Amino acid sequence: MRNRPILQMVVFVVVGSIIGIVLALLIPWFPSKGSVQAGNVRTLYTVLLIATIPIFVLVETVVLFSVWKFRMRPGQEEMDGPPIHGNTRLEVVWTAVPAILIVSLCTYAYTVLRSNEANKTNAMTVNVTTRQFAFEFSYPESGGKQVISSVLYLPDNRPVVFKLRSLDVIHSFFVPSFSEKLDAVPGITTTLRVTPNVLGTYPVECTELCGAGHSLMRTAVRVVSPTAFASWLRAQPANAPPPIGTTPPTVTNAVPGYGAPSPGGPSSASSASSSASSGSTSGSSSSSSASGASTSAAAGKTVFTGAAGCSGCHTLAAAGATGTVGPDLDARLKSDCATAASKTARGATLQQCIQTAITKPYAYLPTGHSAGIMPSNFAQRLSADQIQALVSFLASAAK
Ligand code: HEC
Ligand SMILES: [Cu+2]
Structure with missing residues (x-):
C-alpha cells in the first residue's frame, strides 16, 4: 500500500x-x-x-x-534525512x-x-487629444467639416483607429469595456484599434496619474447604431468651438507629432491644418517677414488666426475671430490692461501687458476668467519673433 x-x-x-x-x-x-x-x-x-x-x-x-508527512517527530531531533540524490x-x-x-x-x-x-479594412479614424484634464475627440472623416466632441461617439460594428496625442504630460486612454488601453505621450502619436460591437454607454478614463485633476479626467463613450452615428455627425456644427476646457484643434497643429509628419520638424505647423488654412504659417517664414512694424503686425494676425489657436478662444474683429472662451479682446483688452492690478502684474504699457498676458497668462486674471484655460506654454511654442508680432498686432488692433 x-x-x-x-x-x-x-x-x-x-x-x-x-x-x-x-x-x-x-x-x-x-x-x-x-x-x-x-x-x-x-x-x-x-x-x-x-x-x-x-x-x-x-x-x-x-x-x-x-510538510505534514515528513514533519519531525519527537525523538528525531538528532536524526538526518535519508540520503536522496535525485530522480531524473x-x-x-x-x-x-x-x-x-x-x-x-x-x-x-x-x-x-x-x-x-490587426489593421481592419473600412476603419474609421478618431483623433484623441488629451490634456490636463480632459479628452477631446475629433473626427477627420466627417464630410469636410471639423467635428470635435468631448463625448466619444462611435458607430456599432465599425473598426476604429484611435490616434492618441497629448498636449502636456503623459495620459492614458482607457475604456474598460473595450479591454484596450494606451498611453498618449507628448511629441508622438500612438495608435489603438478597437471594434465596438455592443450598443451602450461606457466610461472613458485616464489611467496615468497626470496631475491634481487626474481623477476628474473622465468622459463617456456612446456606441450607437451606424445610422444614429451618421445623424449625430450631421447634426454637429461645422468648425464648432472646442468644448470648454479643451484646446482648439488648430492649437494641436503646433504640437510636435500632431497630424501628418512634417519634414520641417516639430515647430513647422504647416501640415494637417484643416480650418486654419493658410493661417498656419511655419515659424521660420513668419519670423523672416516680421521686420518692419506693419509687416510685424500682419505677421501677428497670421499667428493669431493660425496654428496658435488664439482665434478659437478670443473675439477680435481685426482678425475676424469670434471665440468666446477667453476675454473679448476688442471690448476688454485696453481697459483690462489699464487697471492698477494689471499694471503691477503685467507691466505698465499696453505692449508689456499683452506680452505678459501671452507668455505668463495667469500673472493677472481679468475679471470673470480663471487660470488654467489659456495655454501657458506659448513662450516655448512660439518664437520670440512670433510673440513680438502678436504684441504689435494686438496693440494696434485693441480699441
Ligand atoms: C484655450 C483658450 C485660449 C487660447 C487658445 C488663447 N487664449 Fe488668451 N485667454 C484665454 C483666457 C481664458 C484668458 C483669461 C484668463 C487668463 O488670462 O489666463 C485669456 C487672456 C488673454 C489675454 C488678456 C486679455 C485681457 O483682457 O486681459 C490676452 C492678451 C490673450 N489672452 C491673448 C491670446 C493670444 C495672443 C493667444 C494666441 C497666441 C491666446 N490668447 C490663446 C483663453 C485662451
Ligand atoms: Cu490624464
Whole structure:
C-alpha cells in the first residue's frame, strides 16, 4: 500500500481543481463587454484560469502534504534525512511540462495580441487629444467639416483607429469595456484599434496619474447604431468651438507629432491644418517677414488666426475671430490692461501687458476668467519673433 498517499493526493488535486475552476469562472472579473477585442481578451483569461488553477492546486497540495508527512517527530531531533540524490524522470517531467505550457500559452496570447492590433479594412479614424484634464475627440472623416466632441461617439460594428496625442504630460486612454488601453505621450502619436460591437454607454478614463485633476479626467463613450452615428455627425456644427476646457484643434497643429509628419520638424505647423488654412504659417517664414512694424503686425494676425489657436478662444474683429472662451479682446483688452492690478502684474504699457498676458497668462486674471484655460506654454511654442508680432498686432488692433 505504498501508493496510497499518492492516490489520495491525485484525488485531492482533481477535486480541488474542479472546485477552483468553477469558483474562478463564477467571479465577474471584467466589466461589461463592448468590443471584439474585449471578447478575445476574455477568452484568453478564461483559458489562463483553466490552465493555472490545477497547477496551483497541485503545487500547494504537494507542499502541504510534504510538510505534514515528513514533519519531525519527537525523538528525531538528532536524526538526518535519508540520503536522496535525485530522480531524473521526475526532473525531466517537471521541466518539460511547464516549458510546453508556457510556450503554448505565450503563443496563444501573442496571436490574440496580433489579431486585436490587426489593421481592419473600412476603419474609421478618431483623433484623441488629451490634456490636463480632459479628452477631446475629433473626427477627420466627417464630410469636410471639423467635428470635435468631448463625448466619444462611435458607430456599432465599425473598426476604429484611435490616434492618441497629448498636449502636456503623459495620459492614458482607457475604456474598460473595450479591454484596450494606451498611453498618449507628448511629441508622438500612438495608435489603438478597437471594434465596438455592443450598443451602450461606457466610461472613458485616464489611467496615468497626470496631475491634481487626474481623477476628474473622465468622459463617456456612446456606441450607437451606424445610422444614429451618421445623424449625430450631421447634426454637429461645422468648425464648432472646442468644448470648454479643451484646446482648439488648430492649437494641436503646433504640437510636435500632431497630424501628418512634417519634414520641417516639430515647430513647422504647416501640415494637417484643416480650418486654419493658410493661417498656419511655419515659424521660420513668419519670423523672416516680421521686420518692419506693419509687416510685424500682419505677421501677428497670421499667428493669431493660425496654428496658435488664439482665434478659437478670443473675439477680435481685426482678425475676424469670434471665440468666446477667453476675454473679448476688442471690448476688454485696453481697459483690462489699464487697471492698477494689471499694471503691477503685467507691466505698465499696453505692449508689456499683452506680452505678459501671452507668455505668463495667469500673472493677472481679468475679471470673470480663471487660470488654467489659456495655454501657458506659448513662450516655448512660439518664437520670440512670433510673440513680438502678436504684441504689435494686438496693440494696434485693441480699441
Ligand atoms: C484655450 C483658450 C485660449 C487660447 C487658445 C488663447 N487664449 Fe488668451 N485667454 C484665454 C483666457 C481664458 C484668458 C483669461 C484668463 C487668463 O488670462 O489666463 C485669456 C487672456 C488673454 C489675454 C488678456 C486679455 C485681457 O483682457 O486681459 C490676452 C492678451 C490673450 N489672452 C491673448 C491670446 C493670444 C495672443 C493667444 C494666441 C497666441 C491666446 N490668447 C490663446 C483663453 C485662451
Ligand atoms: Cu490624464
